[in-house]
Amino acid sequence: MRRLLRIHGGIAVLSVIGTVLAVNVFADEFSERSVDAFRKHAFVWDTPAPEGCPAPQSEAYRGLLFTGRFAGYTKADTWYPSWGDDDRLYTPWTDGSVDGLTSWSFGKEARIGFAVVEGDDPQHLSIVHKGLIHASPAPYGGRYPCGSLMVNGVWFIGTYGLAYGSYGLNWPIMGPCGGFHISTDRGKTWTPSPLSCEPRKALFPEPKEFKGPVKFGAPHFVDFGKNMEHSPDGKAYLVGHGSTEYDEEDRKANLSWISGDEIYLCRVPPTIEAINDESRYEYFAGFDAAGNPQWSADFEDCRPIFAWDNNCGCVTMTYNAPLRKYFMCITDGWPTTAKMRTYILESDRIEGPWKLVTYLKDFGEQGYFVNIPSKFISDDGKTFWLSYSANFTNLGRxxxxxxxxxYGSQYQWDLAEVRLLTEVPGPDVPRVERVDSPLDSDLNLALKAEVSASSVHSDYTAEAACDGKAEGYPEAPQHEWASQGEKAGAWIKLSWSQPQTIDRVWLFDRPNRLDHVTAARIEFSDGTTYTTGPLADQAFFGTEVRFSPKQVEWVKITAAEVGPKTLNIGFAEVAVFNGDPAE
Structure with missing residues (x-):
């Protein structure tokens, strides 16, 4: 998201690009706001857990209602925000770009990204600082970010190794935790982890050999709220998914970045001296005869807090302080490149036992890295936001x-608001998400326009920018206009045979990672012009330019400025209205 201060007629107007907002302060004639291409209606995700689920249904919570509120940011994944003492969120990210900065976490030059995020509303967030950290993945092929913790002004970001397999799939072999990078100045400078992904040089005494099984390959810090304020003993706790064996005979990629059999828990003092010292860690070692949790300093004593053979995977945990409950999100993403399944468990204790809140089959539909940021939990604890990414294979070769x-889920930082249900919803509550859009309604005058453009890329059409669908490459290139190698200066023009009364134009940027309109000039047949700020760099959110009603015979939109990596500038959609189509 970007904030842009624009001046019109001597009046300053704050435009926030990239989220769904209320109308901004009006200037003389023109004003901007961000708009959502779609109206999303509340629904219940109603998919039963598979037979054999070891977690009984929670008596307190009977599922989740998706409210329809949604936000998305950037073109990268692996977002695990930690709530710092300064009220900011501190998170890693990788395999994509954030405001022009790119991170890839594989190969000899493997890097991870990090970002500092401001904002109290998930739909109004801004990234105020970002950067990269390099660390070798050897002998593995990738070294990816995992747990992130900001506590008392010190930021810890963990990494873990991943290996290729001989049978394809996506990172089918989980590697060990390579320790934690440390920053004492909130991300300005970093001390790299002294550990590596090499066996016997990693944080935990695993694996016994290269590509051997692990229990804490991708550990994530339990989210205890702002500055870890709700830790039961002042220690940092971490959950990780793993297995005692790879089960390759049972199924390939059984223990991968997103699949496994068991969930493990450990704890450590959250200090610079302790975080990379395995001797300071304690491991959950099961329950005694009276049901009391046991802890041990011996790694060999560790036991899972939850086990479901062939149904576990990437795990996170958040303490919901208003409800005094722990919520654990587990994603079973086997076989790593297909649709994925996420389920949420609850417990009164961090060690369990665990009960099922909801099972979200095909969440995303390929949703992963799911977590619940404690900063966005409501005062009564019943409403919160799911943080995740989705559909990475939609971008593949x-x-x-x-x-x-x-709706809205894609390869980015996704945020969806949900509400806990305390009873089974009645038949009047929708079980299927309903989405509609003013773009394809009769109110959109662009659907009736004759469309022309400065150039058109092969296999594209200019008319696709006015077809009522804010979509584009890579998922739906047939619904956008792309120019033929043009950058700044490319234009598209809408003309009508009769004068039209209009009072707003909606512009949607192409959704790919490279082409980005950073300023669009709108010319009207009455001689007036207006230049926007940067468009949201994703097709789901657009920029509305609003003005006093006027009669026009044509509107011409020119890409006045473009991003540095632009190859074929264009628009996913252009819409024209007279009046607010949402009313």
Whole structure:
């Protein structure tokens, strides 16, 4: 998201690009606001857990209602925000770009990204600082970020190794935790982890050999709230997914970045001296005969807090302080490149036992890295936001076409608001998400326009920018206009045979990672012009330019400024209205 201070007629107007907002302060004639291309209606995700689920249904909570509120940021994944003492969020990210900065976490030059995020409303967030950290993945092929913790002004970001397999799939072999990078100045400078992903040089005494099984390959810090304020004993706790064996005979990629059999728990003092010292860690070692949790300093004593053979995977945990409950999100993403399943468990204790809140089959539809940021939990604890990413294989060389479910989910930092249900919802509550859009309604005058453009890329059309669908490459290139190698200066023009009364124009940027309109000039047949700020760099959110009603015979939109990596500038959608189509 970007904030842009624009001046019109001597009046300052704050435009926030990239989220769904109320109308901004009006200037003389023109004003901007961000708009959502879609109206999303509340629904219950109603998919039963598979037979054999070891967690009984929670008596307190009977599922989740998706409210329809949603936000998305950047073109990267692996977001695990930690709530710092300064009220900011501190998170890693990778395999994509954030405001022009790119991180890839594989190969000899593997890097991870980090970001500092401001804002109290998930739909109004801004990234105020970002950067990269390099660390070798050897002998593994990738070294990816995992747990992030900001506590008392010190930031810890963990990494873990991943290996390729001989049978394809996506990172099918989980590696060990390579320790934690440390920053004492909130991300300005970093001390790299002294550990590596090499066996016997990693944080935990695993694996016994290269590509051997692990229990804490991708540990994530339990989210205890702002500055860890709700830790039961002042220690940092971490959960990780793993297995005691790879089960390769049972199924390939059984223990991967997103699949496994068991969930493990450990704890450590959250200090610079302790975080990379395995001797300072304690491991959950099961329950005694009276049901009391046991802890041990011996790694060999560790036991899972939850086990479901062939149904575990990437795990996070958050303490919901108003409800005095722990919520654990587990994603079973086997076989690593298909639709994925996330389920949420609850417990009164961090060690369990665990009960099922909801099972979200095909969440995303390929949703992963799911977590619940404690900063966005409501005062009564019943409403919060799911943080995740989705549908990465839609961007591959042989792209899949997984649906955006809930709508808006895509390869980015996704945030979806949910509400806990305390009883089974009645039949009047929708079980299927309903989405509609003013773009394809009769109110959109662009659907009736004759469309022309400065150039058109092969296999594209200019008319696709006015077809009522804010979509584009890579998932739906047939619904956008792309120029033929043009950058700044490319234009598209809408003309009508009869004068039209209009009072707003909606502009949607192409959704790919490279082409980005950072300023658009709108010319009207009555001689007036207006230049926007940067468009949201994703097709789900657009920029509305609003003005006093006027009669025009044509509107011309020119990409006045573009991003540095632009190859074929264009628009996913252009819409024209007279009046607010949401009313």
């Amino acid at each position: 042989n792209p899949t076409h997984w649906a955006s479910k809930p």
